[in-house]
Amino acid sequence: MRVNFTVNGRPQEADDVWEGESLLYVLRERLGLPGSKNACEQGECGSCTVRLDGVPVCSCLVAAGQVEGREVVTVEGLADYAKQRAEHSGACGTGACGSSASDGKQGTALQAAQQWSAKGTDSQTGEGTELSPIQQAFIDAGAVQCGFCTPGLLVAADEMLERNPSPSDEDIREALSGNLCRCTGYEKILDAVRLAAARQERQGEAV
Amino acid sequence: MDFLRPASWEEALAAKAEHPTAVPIAGGTDVMVEINFDHRRPEYLLDLNRVELLNEWEVGEENVRLGASVPYTRIMEHLRAELPGLALASHTVASPQIRNRGGVGGNLGTASPAGDAHPALLAAGAEVEVESVRGSRFIPIDEFYTGVKRNALAPDELIKTVHIKKADGPQQYSKVGTRNAMVIAVCAFGLALHPETRTVRTGIGSAAPTPVRAKEAEDFLNAALEEGGFWESGKIITPSIAKQFAELASGACNPIDDVRGTAKYRRHAVGIMARRTLGWTWEQYRGTGRTLEGAA
Numbered sequence: 483m484r485v486n487f488t489v490n491g492r493p494q495e496a497d498d499v500w501e502g503e504s505l506l507y508v509l510r511e512r513l514g515l516p517g518s519k520n521a522c523e524q525g526e527c528g529s530c531t532v533r534l535d536g537v538p539v540c541s542c543l544v545a546a547g548q549v550e551g552r553e554v555v556t557v558e559g560l561a562d563y564a565k566q567r568a569e570h571s572g573a574c575g576t577g578a579c580g581s582s583a584s585d586g587k588q589g590t591a592l593q594a595a596q597q598w599s600a601k602g603t604d605s606q607t608g609e610g611t612e613l614s615p616i617q618q619a620f621i622d623a624g625a626v627q628c629g630f631c632t633p634g635l636l637v638a639a640d641e642m643l644e645r646n647p648s649p650s651d652e653d654i655r656e657a658l659s660g661n662l663c664r665c666t667g668y669e670k671i672l673d674a675v676r677l678a679a680a681r682q683e684r685q686g687e688a689v
Numbered sequence: 690m691d692f693l694r695p696a697s698w699e700e701a702l703a704a705k706a707e708h709p710t711a712v713p714i715a716g717g718t719d720v721m722v723e724i725n726f727d728h729r730r731p732e733y734l735l736d737l738n739r740v741e742l743l744n745e746w747e748v749g750e751e752n753v754r755l756g757a758s759v760p761y762t763r764i765m766e767h768l769r770a771e772l773p774g775l776a777l778a779s780h781t782v783a784s785p786q787i788r789n790r791g792g793v794g795g796n797l798g799t800a801s802p803a804g805d806a807h808p809a810l811l812a813a814g815a816e817v818e819v820e821s822v823r824g825s826r827f828i829p830i831d832e833f834y835t836g837v838k839r840n841a842l843a844p845d846e847l848i849k850t851v852h853i854k855k856a857d858g859p860q861q862y863s864k865v866g867t868r869n870a871m872v873i874a875v876c877a878f879g880l881a882l883h884p885e886t887r888t889v890r891t892g893i894g895s896a897a898p899t900p901v902r903a904k905e906a907e908d909f910l911n912a913a914l915e916e917g918g919f920w921e922s923g924k925i926i927t928p929s930i931a932k933q934f935a936e937l938a939s940g941a942c943n944p945i946d947d948v949r950g951t952a953k954y955r956r957h958a959v960g961i962m963a964r965r966t967l968g969w970t971w972e973q974y975r976g977t978g979r980t981l982e983g984a985a
Binding site for chain 2: 483500501502504523524525526528531537538539540542543544545547548550638656657659660661662
């Protein structure tokens with residue numbers, strides 16, 4: 483079957499989709515967006531977390547046919563999504579305004595998303611690449627080790643900061659409780675989210 | 690495989706009548722796991738995401754009419770006062786990502802004895818409204834679970850709404866697991882005080898082939914509370930009564946040994962949870978001011 487839906491603010495079409503296929507498979511194998519990771523395929527690990535109409539979900543548990551006509555944001559589009567949100571802050575409480583552009587220039591093009599990488603110009607990873615505040619905070623806090631869980635954590639953490647700009651440690655732990663990391667012991671990840679929250683707050687005060 | 694996408698409830702019922710083997714999918718948190726692991730290859734998937742009425746709820750005089758697909762997140766956010774037991778149970782479901790998709794209709798459809806919502810529904814008192822092209826009917830929650838992962842649904846029926854009694858007193862929910870998030874219950878216990886009828890209702894999860902009430906324990910406790918004038922006086926429940934209640938709750942279990950725990954442990958834990966949830970709710974009832982909202 484064919485599935486039409488919006489990915490990172492741009493309309494996309496996936497063909498020859500098998501009816502039992504997951505959204506995760508469509509993103510990775512049909513649209514060439516491998517940012518969302520495939521690990522447990524049963525909703526245990528959160529590494530495939532994406533936003534579906536603004537809500538964080540495990541894309542491995544969403545049937546492809548269920549996303550027809552709906553909006554998906556993946557980690558590849560996170561930087562643009564966060565940027566749109568910041569620009570529209572106040573006007574758009576939900577942050578789901580990345581795709582409302584009339585000039586058609588907003589959102590992340592599929593080709594750009596496919597080529598996305600946090601490549602550095604020298605030793606500093608991420609330099610020269612546009613990053614969302616949460617991505618930058620993960621780098622700065624050393625919250626990335628093997629990196630497999632990172633995309634899911636970024637999407638989940640970014641959504642929490644959108645909803646709850648001044649989270650307590652309990653709020654952070656709860657928001658990230660569906661994302662497993664086997665390297666870090668989570669402390670640096672918590673640091674990163676605290677850092678992003680503090681920066682966000684400081685920026686809010688500056689404006 | 691065929692993917693059926695009804696745009697309305699009527700279309701969904703018609704599709705289910707035409708294809709009784711179709712597997713309904715809403716949040717997908719059970720169905721997709723089975724498909725991903727090749728444990729199930731249904732001929733038809735019946736997507737219910739576009740059926741708006743399944744995503745709505747309504748608070749009435751006596752009941753909350755909860756659409757089958759209302760995600761657990763919404764229950765936690767919006768129905769904490771009306772359905773405190775179910776809200777607490779919802780909070781123990783898996784992770785935020787899963788709670789954003791899964792709902793009570795899925796728990797009932799899957800009818801796993803470990804489903805987190807069941808003990809809360811049994812304790813609160815509920816009826817499941819199911820419908821087919823032949824008409825609709827209400828199934829009392831006590832009659833809904835018919836066996837391990839079996840329920841009272843006919844092949845052409847779909848779960849539409851769960852009618853849950855609004856809380857008329859304190860409710861609590863307790864769940865045993867190896868960690869806080871992403872855990873299937875080793876066993877679980879729900880308890881609701883119903884001061885209006887001066888009764889206590891319970892629900893046990895994961896400690897019998899189906900979710901069950903501890904009926905003997907309830908009968909004993911109802912008689913003891915009545916006899917001792919506890920509802921009027923609001924005095925502390927005598928330890929011997931609480932102990933007997935816990936033992937009878939343990940006795941209502943019919944558990945198995947499995948990877949998550951032994952039968953012996955489950956019986957023991959259910960007794961402990963029965964005593965604790967009774968203590969917590971009774972403290973709330975007595976209004977000692979100790980706030981328990983959010984305790985899980």
